[in-house]
Amino acid sequence: MENKTFTISVYSENNVGLLNRISGIFLKRHINILSLNVSESEIEHVSRFIIVVDTTEKWVQNIVGQIEKQIEVIKAFYHVDEETIFLESALFKIQSNLLFDERQIQNIIKDSNSDMVTVSRDFFVISKSGKRAEIDELHAKLKPFGIMQFVRSGRISVSKEKMEISTLLEDLS
Structure with a gap:
């Protein structure tokens, strides 16, 4: 598998220490974070991390799975550049x-x-x-x-397709 640039979107509660735990996931795998941005999301009281990495799809799938194991994380997604603005x-x-x-x-x-x-x-x-x-x-x-x-600044991005997070949060309400 060849390396590609991936944009990882993480929707989470805004809790102290989460950024440190997420960055530790990359550190353990020796994957450099090219860009990182954290801001409010379109959902009230939910933060969104935009993390850009250069790695293989296998590794990014593994990383997203590890990120989703964090208690405060609601959902994480990854996209290639062609799938985002x-x-x-x-x-x-x-x-x-x-x-x-x-x-x-x-x-x-x-x-x-x-x-x-x-x-x-x-x-x-x-x-x-x-x-x-x-x-x-x-x-x-x-x-x-x-x-x-x-x-x-770090990269900011939105996906071209509708993100599943909207449906997921509607179901939780």
């Missing part, structure tokens, strides 16, 4: 004088469909949402000018 977000902080002295930066911002978040005397901040490759490309173009700070 996903993106990441990034912020770039750059010296303000470059915005006016280097016309090329204005073109880079416009061509990359980035948004200007704030401009101050000392710096400006650009926001970019999209696929990882788009953010990497913008980073590469801005790097020669000097990036003061850079941060990227």
Whole structure:
């Protein structure tokens, strides 16, 4: 079996220590987490973890099974990239004088469909949402000018097909 990128969605109660136990499942199997995001879900009082890994389908099935054994976990799913709609977000902080002295930066911002978040005397901040490759490309173009700070979010995603979680929770109500 060949490695693929998988997005694991975990619906759970929001309890202290769960993230540590879930990350331990990956640690025991020596599988690196490429991206991790935790937020509220579409269901009241239920959190959703989005975990991105590069592994085989056999391993991801095993991991999802182990995650579902955690008491607080309601349900876990995995998807390949073609089954989801996903993106990441990034912020770039750059010296303000470059915005006016280097016309090329204005073109880079416009061509990359980035948004200007704030401009101050000392710096400006650009926001970019999209696929990882788009953010990497913008980073590469801005790097020669000097990036003061850079941060990227974990992947956020929704499945293209209806997730079974909705039906499962309706049945529990």
